[in-house]
Amino acid sequence: NAGVTQTPKFRVLKTGQSMTLLCAQDMNHEYMYWYRQDPGMGLRLIHYSVGEGTTAKGEVPDGYNVSRLKKQNFLLGLESAAPSQTSVYFCASAPRWRGSSYEQYFGPGTRLTVT
Amino acid sequence: AQKITQTQPGMFVQEKEAVTLDCTYDTSDQSYGLFWYKQPSSGEMIFLIYQGSYDEQNATEGRYSLNFQKARKSANLVISASQLGDSAMYFCAMREGRGYGGSQGNLIFGKGTKLSVKP
Numbered sequence: 001n002a003g004v005t006q007t008p009k010f011r012v013l014k015t016g017q018s019m020t021l022l023c024a025q026d027m028n029h030e031y032m033y034w035y036r037q038d039p040g041m042g043l044r045l046i047h048y049s050v051g052e053g054t055t056a057k058g059e060v061p062d063g064y065n066v067s068r069l070k071k072q073n074f075l076l077g078l079e080s081a082a083p084s085q086t087s088v089y090f091c092a093s094a095p096r097w098r099g100s101s102y103e104q105y106f107g108p109g110t111r112l113t114v115t
Numbered sequence: 116a117q118k119i120t121q122t123q124p125g126m127f128v129q130e131k132e133a134v135t136l137d138c139t140y141d142t143s144d145q146s147y148g149l150f151w152y153k154q155p156s157s158g159e160m161i162f163l164i165y166q167g168s169y170d171e172q173n174a175t176e177g178r179y180s181l182n183f184q185k186a187r188k189s190a191n192l193v194i195s196a197s198q199l200g201d202s203a204m205y206f207c208a209m210r211e212g213r214g215y216g217g218s219q220g221n222l223i224f225g226k227g228t229k230l231s232v233k234p
Contacts (some may be wrong), residue, residue, distance in 0.1 A: 033221070033222075040124075040226060041226060042119075042206060042224040042225055042226040042227055043160075043206065043208075043222075043224040044224070045221055045222070045223075048221060058221065088158070090160060092160075103150055103162040103165060104162075104222060105162075106152075106159065106160035108158065108159050109158050109159070
């Protein structure tokens with residue numbers, strides 16, 4: 001049981017390049033999230049998904065796209081990377097509400113640098 | 116709009132002493148949940164403790180307890196008997212609503228408090 005995994009762990013891009021970050025979870029969770037973490041800013045929600053085939057915008061969605069074609073995977077895409085997208089990206093997943101504590105389970109993070 | 120405020124960017128505590136990390140929140144919802152996560156220098160996010168808005172007793176998990184004062188909208192984390200391994204960033208987060216659906220299940224995070232435990 002690997003939990004939430006993210007690929008890659010590190011990446012350096014040049015301005016204008018594109019890339020896709022992959023998040024996978026093996027806990028059969030319905031909900032998945034992408035966050036970015038910047039120094040002094042905490043975690044901010046980029047996009048999220050409440051089920052296979054559905055996605056929605058979070059707090060800071062501009063410059064990113066997502067897809068959830070399979071329940072266990074949530075992809076985050078950068079079509080044209082900008083230096084402002086240099087950040088640490090976290091994926092998280094959570095089960096459907098169970099009427100009690102239902103924390104989000106986080107992946108290890110991807111450190112992205114855009115030069 | 117919901118908001119989480121952590122006013123202590125950094126804190127020091129002596130090993131074996133207790134420490135309180137402050138968290139205040141703002142919400143107009145009657146039903147919400149409050150979470151604390153730990154982020155060590157290795158970077159992973161570790162769930163510590165949860166408090167529901169209707170829970171009458173303060174949550175406790177081992178050395179962690181949550182001092183929940185609903186009227187003051189505060190949810191402070193108390194770590195008893197600090198250990199060197201407690202040195203990390205600590206994030207308070209809030210989720211509005213009774214369940215997931217639309218944006219109800221999304222977490223809003225504070226900016227964090229960096230705790231350093233001195234030997």
